[in-house]
Amino acid sequence: MAIYQRGAGSHVAERVQPEPGGPEEKRLETLVEQGVGGWHRIDDTEPEAAEPASPQEPPKKPNKASSKADWVAWAVHQGETLEAAESANREALIERYHGADSTEEIA
Structure with a gap:
């Protein structure tokens, strides 16, 4: 066919x-x-061109002014499930994953 x-x-x-x-x-x-x-x-026998697998770079640790999406990506990178990370608000993610030793201020 x-x-x-x-x-x-x-x-x-x-x-x-x-x-x-x-x-x-x-x-x-x-x-x-x-x-x-x-x-x-x-040609139906032609194999589909597979996109080359590129290793995804781990996200950089966001700063306190970063978007919620950045914090969700970081939380998932740290082992949290996507659903749990998306259901948390941005401030909770910052508190959980930013670290107490930082002196950055929220912009």
């Missing part, structure tokens, strides 16, 4: 696998032949 894909570069806007010999397959094949709309045919 043929797979038809529309997009540019590595961006895939749409992917369709129509019934073989059906009107949708004929329409898509025509679009591919005419070069219309960024459509192209993919």
Whole structure:
């Protein structure tokens, strides 16, 4: 079965696998032949290009003025579950993870 894909570069806007010999397959094949709309045919045996696995850098310890999202990321990095970190307010995360020895002020 043929797979038809529309997009540019590595961006895939749409992917369709129509019934073989059906009107949708004929329409898509025509679009591919005419070069219309960024459509192209993919061999269904072609393996999908896997994105290279890049090791994610651990987040830097946020300062007291950082956003809640930064503190949530830090809490998760420290071993807290995402749900627990997201349910806590920013001030609680700062208190829990900033450390008592810091002299930074909340901006």
